[in-house]
Amino acid sequence: MSLPNRTLSYSLAINEAFHQLMERDESVMLIGQGVKSPWYVGNTAQGLLARFGERRVIDTPVSENAMTGAAVGAALAGMRPIVEHPRMDFMLYAIDPIVNEAANWFYMNGGKLPVPAVIWGVINRGGEQGAQHSQALHALFAHIPGLKVVMPATPTDAKGLMIAAVQDDNPVVFIDDRWLYGEEEVVPEEFYSIPLGKGIVRRQGSDVTIVAVSYMVREALKAAEELAQQGIQAEVVDPRTVKPLDFDLIHQSLQKTGRLVVADGGWKTCGVAAEIAALAAEKAFTCLKAPVQRVTLPDLPAPASRTLEAAYYPASADIVNAVNRLVQPCHEELALLHRVSYAAQ
Amino acid sequence: MTYSRKLLQDLYATMLRIRMSEEGFVEPILNREIRCPVHLCSGEEAIAAGVCSVLEKDDYIFGNHRSHGHYLAKGGGLKEMVAEVFCRETGCSRGRGGSMHLIDPSCGMLGSAPIVGGTISLALGAAMAAWVRGTRQVAVSFFGDGATGEGTLAESLNFAALKKLPIVFVCENNLYSTHLCIDEIRVSRNIYKMALPFGEKGHRIDGNDVLKVYEHAKQAVELCRNGEGPVFLECLTYRQRGHVGPDDNVQGTHTDIRPAAEVKRWLKKDPIKRLEKYLLQQGGFTAEELQKVQAAISREVSEAFDFARQSPFPAKEDLSSYVFA
Known part of the structure; x- marks a missing residue:
């Protein structure tokens, strides 16, 4: 039963968004490196594999370029995939499918086919991880026409913005920060979205x-x-x-x-x-x-x-x-x- | 092997439709009526026609920079394609894409792009979508020998094999990566063997023999539909025109350095002439019947060019349309 003042951490708020999205819409799927492992994604993906099966929750080889491209291609074929990058640094291997393909596809094809994909990148700073495990590359993506860039700061926003990102018909780069994963607050249990573009x-x-x-x-x-x-x-x-x-x-x-x-x-x-x-x-x-x-x-x-x-x-x-x-x-x-x-x- | 009359005539009509529109572009490119980069596929028609002839309407294909043939063979509208090459509002991409961005989602042609190798993983994703949904759809990725230098191909081959995805990788090996002979970009000419270490079925076929392409594609697509994909088909072919435009040498840049004797040799293997010969000698078609098909396609193509020329360019006020869905 739901509690009126139920609190949730930022990472579990994202997890709840996934559960609610995937139970409502069979076209939603999660693909990315380490979705089976808390080492990579914390508890953001917990329970998804058992509940939705290995076709909709796919842990992948270390092939950022093709895996991101596959998510974009699946979106073109009518799915609503979320492709996950446990460290944003790794996303640079996937610049082609994100920037050349996903961002341009709708415009360069005269509005014929949208790309409802979410590209989820985690900023994973600190911990003496150095230059290639710490980068915050949101400005790079914000520069690209055709991409939306979402950066939630609270658990409530993390859930509502993830839901909005998945429901958006455009490629959305959803960027969260591991430093926020432990933040807790009261998060509504219902399914809700927060509009993209509203501060x-x-x-x-x-x-x-x-x-x-x-x-x-x-x-x-x-x-x-x-x-x-x-x-x-x-x-x-x-x-x-x-x-x-x-x-x-x-x-x-x-x-x-x-x-x-x-x-x-x-x-x-x-x-x-x-x-x-x-x-x-x-x-x-x-x-x-x-x-x-x-x-x-x-x-x-x-x-x-x-x-x-x-x-x-x-x-x-x-x-x-x-x-x-x-x-x-x-x-x-x-x-x-x-x-x-x-x-x- | 015997083939139905309808199949033979459809293959012939498709190949002719591609060839006649490609050749129709030559003049308007040279006189600058068409400005966007156009990569003609004259000489390579048998691959698109043969592969797409075994696909259903809801199967998916993705193309590359040289994709007029793929688009037409999958059922994309001819008028809309010609208008797109002329960059008109009535084009399949409303003049926003040009020759390199052809799309017709209504028939499963989900797009083409000139980033070499860039659409391979998109086709992989379309196949993944079919696999997730549990439909019997198949995806086909068309790419050239040049794309074999891209890491994304290896990544895609691996993932497709790993999940047994319903995808046919069709490599159109025309022996040249833009200007560079295949021997200068690869240690082996046997491209199809790339698929073998991944446990995929790989075949090399004569890409100028449409019936061979048809047979292999039919088998490949059937395997994919039965969960026994992916399949890799290397189709040997040759482009009769330049890398971009009618002919780099005719256009004055003299960058087509292919040996004249080689070009001549391949012109003799013209896939349309070969099919015509088969149709007349073994297919039971008369010369008159073929001429009737030619006349019909010629009319269709000429109407498409008229349509394109009479179509408006996109309006300046619409510059910012279609950035977001």
């Missing part, structure tokens, strides 16, 4: 807008707590999908706060934070009282050693610092003075 305000505030993506939402909320103690009210906006991006929601927040910090767990250059900053400059310039700040990974590969990891991954303190740089009253004047004195030298 959410996670915390109200009037002094600064923090747009945070995926794992960084948690860091942004921590930062907002800390800032509140300093008397700064931060509004935290979670876009939930990186593409399509709900800039209207960000814009509304900026009209209130006039200051923007973007926190993203990807790299800085040409990243999601850069895109949001550009949109702010393009569409919300008159709202801005201060330059936009980005809190991202530095432009370098992920290191292994724990000391370097600690320096590499941005956390709530970095967001607090970024906000402080914005709200210091003399910030603009100081910057201007700095430029003037520099020019005079």
Whole structure:
């Protein structure tokens, strides 16, 4: 029996989405490396094989290119497959079926055949895993026309967005983060979806807008707590999908706060934070009282050693610092003075 | 082996339809009426015609950059294909794809793409879909000898064999990977042997003999339908035209470096002439009957070209249609 306040972890919320999707729709299937093994996918796939059989839950050879292509081909033939990559790094072998084929198929064939496939990539950072087990490549996929990119930050969203992704007729890149797998909250037991392209305000505030993506939402909320103690009210906006991006929601927040910090767990250059900053400059310039700040990974590969990891991954303190740089009253004047004195030298 | 009159006439008509439309493209390409890259399949018609003649409407095929023949043989609309090559709104891909992106889902032609090897795994997936659903559908992947250099082929062969998927891998070996002779890209010319280590049945056949193609394809598809797939068919053939366009040499780039004697030798093995000879000598057809078929197809092709030329180009306002479903 369902409990009114049933809590679920992020990973089990994804698992519940799969169970509910697969019991409702026989065309939904899961294929990917390690779907039989918690080593790869945690408990996101638990119980599926026993319940739905080995034709709809397929653990695969290490052949990312063909396995992703097979998912795309199955989608073209009327299935709704989810193809899973336990580390996003491995997805790079599958760029052709994702970018050349899935993303383009509908457009280049004049709208004749949709590609209802979900390409599920797990960001698996930390743990001294180094440069090839840690990458967050969402910006790369968000760059590609024809792909939608979803990045849930909470268990409730993970379930609702996975359901929406599978039900969408387009190729959707669903990206989650292993650092979120243990997060727990009350998750509705019913079958529900959260629309792709609609963000959410996670915390109200009037002094600064923090747009945070995926794992960084948690860091942004921590930062907002800390800032509140300093008397700064931060509004935290979670876009939930990186593409399509709900800039209207960000814009509304900026009209209130006039200051923007973007926190993203990807790299800085040409990243999601850069895109949001550009949109702010393009569409919300008159709202801005201060330059936009980005809190991202530095432009370098992920290191292994724990000391370097600690320096590499941005956390709530970095967001607090970024906000402080914005709200210091003399910030603009100081910057201007700095430029003037520099020019005079 | 005896063949029904209907089958023979259908094979002949399909091959002629492909040849006549391919040859119809030559002039408009040379005078720039057609601008998109066009990879003509003149000389390779027997493979598409033979393989698709044993498929049902709801079986799936995927093609590559040289797929006019695959599309037509599977039942794709001729007018819509010609209009697509002319990049018109009435084309099968509404002018968004051009010659390299032909599709007709209503007859199981799920698409073609010029990323070499890129559609092999898509066909694998279509076969997987049939396997998951437990239908008797079969998928066919058409690709060339050049695609044997792609890792995705090996990955797909392995997975297909592992799950006994209903897929026929059809390698159209025309001996050239764009400009490069097969001996410069592979240590062995025996492409079909690639399938053997995976435990798959593999055969090499004369791809210019449509009846041989038909027989092998029939057997292959039957095996697939009975859960005894996959099957690999290497079909030896030769393209009579350039890699892209009518003839690289005629077009002035002089990049077709195939020896003249070799080209001449293969022209003598023209698959349509061979079938005509069979039809007249053993098939019980008269010259008059063949001429009647030719005249009908010629009319059909000419109407398709008129249709394409009279069709509008896509409107600028529709640039952003069809990005998302």
